[in-house]
Amino acid sequence: MGKNCNTGNRPPDICKMRVFFNGINPFAFGRKSLSILLKLSLISSESPASNMSSDADASSSSPGEHATSVQGDQAKTQPTMKAGTEVPEPERFAQETIRDYLLENVEEFHRLHELRRKGWETSGGDTHFKKQRAAADRCNANSTQFFYTVIKTIAKDLGKATGALNLSRVEQPALLDMCVAPGGFVDVALTKTPGSHIRAMSLPVEQGGHDVKMLDAQVNVEFRDITTLAADMGVTKDDVPLNFPGPYDFLFEKVLGDNEKFDLVFCDGHVLRTHPRAEWREPREATRLALTQTALGLEHLNNCGTMVILMHKLDSWRSFDLIHQFSKMATVKLYKHYRHHKIRSSFYLVAKNIQVDSAFAKEMVAMWKQRYKIATFGNDEEYAEMHRVTRETALVEPQKFGEKYVAMGKKIWKTQADGLENAPFLKKHTKEQGKRRAKE
Template sequence: MDLSAQFQSQDEALGNSVLTRAGLQPAGHVASCVADQEIQDNTSIIVTYLLEQVEEYRTLANLRRQGWENPAGDKFFRKQRRNADKADAHTSRHHFKLMQRIGNGVHKVTSGFAISRFAGTVLDMCAAPGGFLATALKLNPDATATGFSLPPSEGGYSILLNEDDRYCVKFLDVTMLAEDLGVTSIPSEHPDVRSFLPRQIEETRLFDLVLCDGQVLRTQNRAPYRETREPARLKNAQLALGLEHTRPGGTMIVLFHNVEAWDTVCFLHTFNKFSFIQLHKPCEGHTTRSSFYMVATKVQSQNHEAVLAIKKWKDLWKTATFGTDGEFAESLRKGEPTAKEILGEFGLELVRMGRGVWSTQADALARAPYIFSQPACTPES
């Protein structure tokens, strides 16, 4: 089918109605800033294409929408968020064991945790409580690891790995790694002027396996300017530094949300240019949620496209940290193809990679107690 025909009526479909129809947000949702609106508009184009082309996605969209419309869904996810926010010993231990099982599952399907080089190295950008790090070290007994994690005093988790001289974790906020991200001069009037950090990773240091699964924590105290941009600051900091320090031929494992979201599509499109990528949705902990893992192997981190990506992600972090909402929105679109151009170039590959993720989530939602009235499955933790 001609792409122009597919997009003929899309201008009328843009906006909340399309995203609500796909179950990505409730009716009446209002963008929090210019950049959020930019992402919504482009996501709407992607979603319209998928609703027209992909049966698995239409099924998922229908189930997601039922979840939004059922008050039981709100109650279920409020309980999940409340449990996740309690960083007590029991919660941390449960999360630690869950992440080990998820890591083993990711490896079983993708072989993503394997390091072929003797005495390989691992970089974990958001390590606590340490489940993925434990998986990596168990599967690669000669490897050593470096990790970063938000301090428990700032709302982060404790490290539950047994003490071992094979790994070292520094407790810090990776969104504040200013020098590593190319910023050495901080404006004196900036609200976080005293919080930015000097270099933490040697410029020439490279790692065989890089883990980027950090998520914004609601329990962290942050300056008000960070609230709407924190997901972008965290994701771009992790990916810029992770890719920059991946050994050519190495592997990156990255947590993303919503295959069809504009920012996720841009990341996948970019990684596809210099690595072999697989998408995997674990059988526990993620099935009803939008989350999934991208496993990028054979990463050519010194490829021209990779170098451009690192620069763009560092620039996005800088603008999200120091710029205005308008400047951040402009930086999101700068150098990126339009949504229609990406679909023309990458749409079929996106569908191929996303089918398994959408099918897994749809199967889980079809059994979820907050979709239909009868209880069917044990809620995920």
């Protein structure tokens, strides 16, 4: 594995399992989950889905070609893509298992779940978030300055809590931010480690991207849509089906050099409503963007480097799974800002001392690139299969990582619950409910 970043040569699964029910500890589950667990012996024909894949096409076509239409005379075709959902049915059992596990074992999450339920009963929450979305979509000097200030505050506090932004011990530090706007994270990192080499990218403003506002004018921002970095993601012209709906503008020349490495990578981009996109992109855009950032971020990270990843819905299976995978190759912390993200599900995964040279890390990059291909070109069945989680996997994985996952997540859930409990729209709803009950 090479340099171990002072974390030791940890085995792939860092949580020891107690041996009950063929490796499953029933005491980690509540009664409802345990009743499901006992049915596991009936699932004899369903093997755990592999969490890794080494099948990724790393080749690229000739340089200097920026595709704008369907290319070539490939014999293959692609079944027509229908609008789908980002959380397909094959993942539902896993999601329900995680939710039940948390409800039965984590007081902080149970409280949050009840507050969410109350929020669903009132239109005040919808109005609040609708106003927030409208404000976020308005791009002007004032909104850009506000957004920039918020991100800088989050970056400073995240840095204090995790130490992730301090590269002072690194010789010739380098930083990559593929969704840099408005620039707060890069600015804070530069104040901590002046002179760092920066590679920054951002969606062009004319395509709906945010303005970039950074104190360091020496930072050269490359304006591009990173989900089009086909060559970097191992996609060639030959991978594009003849009947691919289009239009598209895949870049078949690599943007990041094969030997280009960074010590700190930010993966905090999210899909923007202001970004006009082709219809074929809409159902899977969030997945494609997340896969691009994590795959290229990890692939171009120096051994023992750090990644900061913006995530949502800690109680989702996908969040549980990604945190679990990073925990097998890094030291992981979760961070949620107590003020700016308090009522939303947003939080950050901070992975330090990542064992980039390990076989596991390379397998993860390959898997994420393969999933990008499926999310881009696959039909609905292939996309659903990509997200499939077997019942056995959904039941066994919390045994391997549940305790550490809960320990990392308690503060996140408490912060959001505290925020919701004190949100004006929920306080108003609770007060109105009390008045109605008093009249009954």
